Amino acid sequence: MEIKSVKMIKSVLAIALAMMIAGPSYAQGKIAVLDLQTAIIRTDAAQKELKDMRADAEYAALQAKGESLSSEMKALVEEMQTKGLTWSDERKAEQRKKMEFKQADLQLVSQKLKKEQAEVMQSLIRKHGAKANKYAEEVIKSGGYGLVLNAGAVQWADAAFDITSKVTDKLNKAK
Numbered sequence: 552m553e554i555k556s557v558k559m560i561k562s563v564l565a566i567a568l569a570m571m572i573a574g575p576s577y578a579q580g581k582i583a584v585l586d587l588q589t590a591i592i593r594t595d596a597a598q599k600e601l602k603d604m605r606a607d608a609e610y611a612a613l614q615a616k617g618e619s620l621s622s623e624m625k626a627l628v629e630e631m632q633t634k635g636l637t638w639s640d641e642r643k644a645e646q647r648k649k650m651e652f653k654q655a656d657l658q659l660v661s662q663k664l665k666k667e668q669a670e671v672m673q674s675l676i677r678k679h680g681a682k683a684n685k686y687a688e689e690v691i692k693s694g695g696y697g698l699v700l701n702a703g704a705v706q707w708a709d710a711a712f713d714i715t716s717k718v719t720d721k722l723n724k725a726k
Contacts, residue, residue, distance in 0.1 A: 589702070616660050617661060682722060
């Protein structure tokens with residue numbers, strides 16, 4: 552839920568930025584969509600940090616545990632489906648209990664992985680956000696865009712309207 556509120560704030564900020572830039576002289580300008588978070592995450596620097604996160608021993612161990620739990624859960628379900636008809640009610644209840652425990656463990660591991668990913672994403676945005684805004688403004692001005700919408704707030708837009716990759720390119724070149 553915290554990530555959604557951060558995205559909402561970013562959407563509002565991107566729209567506010569677009570509105571500030573889109574003064575009367577830009578009233579007849581072009582329209583574009585921009586996903587600033589994606590622009591940051593697609594940079595070479597961000598990809599390296601994400602790769603480092605995945606290579607981290609603790610993260611890798613958590614991911615392996617999640618995959619193992621998922622396999623164990625699948626095996627329990629298959630066993631229940633194939634042999635369950637011959638089992639006593641007590642055996643079925645025991646199997647359901649095992650499955651519930653595995654599911655709870657799997658959810659916990661999944662939450663930990665998502666939290667770790669979210670922390671890295673937030674770190675990337677904090678680190679590169681100001682630069683991304685600067686380059687977004689440059690792309691908007693140089694492109695003559697009169698209205699720039701957050702890509703997350705747009706139901707559909709042709710790829711030709713998306714300037715996210717232009718901002719990512721500028722961020723990559725700025726190293």
